[in-house]
Amino acid sequence: AQSVTQLGSHVSVSEGALVLLRCNYSSSVPPYLFWYVQYPNQGLQLLLKYTTGATLVKGINGFEAEFKKSETSFHLTKPSAHMSDAAEYFCAVTPNNAGNMLTFGGGTRLMVKP
Amino acid sequence: DAGVIQSPRHEVTEMGQEVTLRCKPISGHDYLFWYRQTMMRGLELLIYFNNNVPIDDSGMPEDRFSAKMPNASFSTLKIQPSEPRDSAVYFCASRNRVPNTEAFFGQGTRLTVV
Numbered sequence: 001a002q003s004v005t006q007l008g009s010h011v012s013v014s015e016g017a018l019v020l021l022r023c024n025y026s027s028s029v030p031p032y033l034f035w036y037v038q039y040p041n042q043g044l045q046l047l048l049k050y051t052t053g054a055t056l057v058k059g060i061n062g063f064e065a066e067f068k069k070s071e072t073s074f075h076l077t078k079p080s081a082h083m084s085d086a087a088e089y090f091c092a093v094t095p096n097n098a099g100n101m102l103t104f105g106g107g108t109r110l111m112v113k114p
Numbered sequence: 115d116a117g118v119i120q121s122p123r124h125e126v127t128e129m130g131q132e133v134t135l136r137c138k139p140i141s142g143h144d145y146l147f148w149y150r151q152t153m154m155r156g157l158e159l160l161i162y163f164n165n166n167v168p169i170d171d172s173g174m175p176e177d178r179f180s181a182k183m184p185n186a187s188f189s190t191l192k193i194q195p196s197e198p199r200d201s202a203v204y205f206c207a208s209r210n211r212v213p214n215t216e217a218f219f220g221q222g223t224r225l226t227v228v
C-alpha cells in the first residue's frame with residue numbers, strides 16, 4: 001500500500017520568491033512519483049515525474065523535484081515564482097511493480113502575491 | 115489524440131434525479147479511473163477499470179453510484195438517485211499499461227445537485 005502526504009494545504013509566496021511544495025510518500029516497493037498541477041476549472045496536468053535514473057527531475061514551467069529515498073520525499077521547487085504559477089499542486093505515487101493505483105496527496109494551493 | 119473527453123462539462127440537477135457522466139479515454143489506454151474532487155475531501159478515487167473490467171470499486175461511496183465500461187472507448191458513471199452531497203467535480207483519467215507513465219485527465223464534470 002502507498003500513501004502521500006503534502007505538508008501545507010496552502011502556501012503563499014511573493015512573485016520572484018522561491019517556491020517549495022513538500023511531498024512525502026510511503027510505499028512498500030520502490031515508487032514512481034508524479035507532480036500534477038490544476039489550474040482553476042481545469043483538469044490535472046503533469047508537471048514532472050520520477051521513474052528511474054537521475055533523482056533530480058525537471059518539468060514544465062521551470063519546476064523541478066528531487067527524489068530522496070532516505071527521506072521518502074519528492075519536494076517540488078521553482079527558483080522564482082510567477083503570478084501564473086498560482087494553482088493547486090498534487091503529488092502522486094504509484095508502485096513500480098506493475099501496479100497501477102495512482103495515489104494522490106491532499107493537494108497544496110499555491111498563491112503568488114504581487 | 116484529443117485527450118480524455120468528458121461530458122457534460124456542467125450538470126445541474128434536482129435531488130432524486132438520475133445523473134449520468136460520460137468519459138472517452140485516450141485510444142490505446144488500458145486503464146480508466148473515475149475520481150471525485152471536493153473541497154472537504156480532496157481528490158478521491160472512486161473506481162478503476164483495466165481492459166474494461168472493474169478492478170477496484172472500494173471508493174464508490176454507496177449503492178447509488180455505479181460505473182460501467184461497455185467497451186474500450188467509453189465509460190459512464192451513474193448516480194441514482196442523486197443527492198445534494200454528491201455535488202462535486204468528477205474527473206475521468208486514463209493510462210496505458212506501463213506503470214511509469216502518467217495518467218491523463220479530462221476537464222471534469224462539475225455536478226450540482228439542488
